[in-house]
Amino acid sequence: MICQQCEMRPATLHFTKIINGEKTEMHVCEQCASENGDTFSFSNQEGFSINNLLAGLLNLDPAVTENYKQQSQEVLSCPTCGMTYQKFAKIGRFGCADCYKTFERPLIPFLKRLHGGNYLHHGKIPARIASNLHLKKELQALRLNLKEYIEKEEFEKAAELRDHIRLLEKKMNESREEEA
Amino acid sequence: MSQDLFFSQPVSSWMRQEASNSDIVLSSRIRLARNLTHYLFPTLFSKEQAVEVVRVFEQVFQKSENTNQWNLHLLKMNDLQPLQKQVLVEKHLISPNLAEGDNDGACFLSEKEDLSIMVNEEDHLRIQCLFPGLQLSEALSTANKVDNWIEKYVDYAFDENRGYLTSCPTNVGTGLRASVMMHLPALVMTRQIHRIIPAINQLGLVVRGIYGEGSEALGNIFQISNQMTLGKSEEDIVADLNSVVQQLITQEHSARDALFKTSRLELEDRVYRSYGVLANSRIIESKEASQCLSDVRLGIDLGYIKGLSQNILNELIIMTQPGFLQKYSGGPLKPQERDIKRATLIRERLTINKNIN
Ligand SMILES: [Zn+2]
């Protein structure tokens, strides 16, 4: 996404402002955002700052925002890349794939705002992961069947199924190792 | 093929192919954002990792089957002159972000210039396919083919719930940005565009004018793209965009019909005046040039002007950008010199086109 102001640099700040009930989406780069501080001020807030832009987008009341600020200073920092929640709020970009897990809780409302209420992926799955997902689902179903056989004391069938499950588990572990 | 062609020929060969709805839709583009696991994203990775990421993809594309299939040329940003990078940006083959970036970025470019794979842009990988006219599904299927083939050799950062993990959460999920460039002169002339854009925004799509020097919108060209990347399948995203584009085509056609009925003479006058300006001026600014080009292109669509290629608009809009003008004249140009060069180039182009046809 390109900055709406300069149409040159990539927009790293995305926010929605609501003035008199009219909603406007804004996508700007950091430079334009800091150069145009006045234009972007929120109707009911004092001035513009990059931090309250994202806070605005997150649509959190000030109490919750404060809470996150405190929490994130102490807790929320990505173990893999060291990204903090403040830094993310400032630059709008993550440092690594694990950031998505680290910041999952504050991220979900943010994703919903960005993607029309959605926060779950419903698209393409890489082939290797797809076959594993398929196996995982199959295994879940088979384990339920196994439980039923045991409850009904149909042990011969249960033993057969147990062997089949072990085979599938082995297959899944192998493909995981291949991936790693 | 010599790599020089990437920088010297203004019109990519993909642009020359016949395509559906190409009177109104200039091009269709699909972009997929991907990242590798086990490497930090470009926001934070080290110089060593940046170089390593390029090397990983270099190895993938060196597999003989791949090279043969796509005829990819590796262009490392550090090896290019600033002017060469600017030309690639003007041709939409790389992003300004990659050209200006400091990430040891690279680009694998197909000979037809219909496939551009950017490395170390905002994400490790940005697969971009360009098609003429309205061909979003075709572009998506090509992008998917490339994606599947890369995926055989590398591990993408992917999560069951969030999909493809990207640097910016605005791209997460499918990592897909689908966009079309549309020429909508009649909707602009009849001022309908002002009520259409907010309606399109309501549907979760983004409309942008195409900008050149300064911030003036060029030649009534608009880019329409999806905003959401999460929660919908790739096919649905493309289908939704496609249906909105179809409606815009219909509306532009009916606006043209209405203009033709109510102001036929004025329309004709405008087209021929603009043609006159382009064919005769000695100094022309980019804003005036692009408006006149838009009129002339409309004149071609309406059958007033014969013997000129429909591509004239796409072609000259790219050719009259600062990077190309300077490439064409072989050195840096001041703004006034650019306006002179622009006028010369357009005059030459109109003559050549007339003679060929
Ligand atoms: Zn900007």
Ligand SMILES: [Zn+2]
């Ligand atoms: Zn991280």
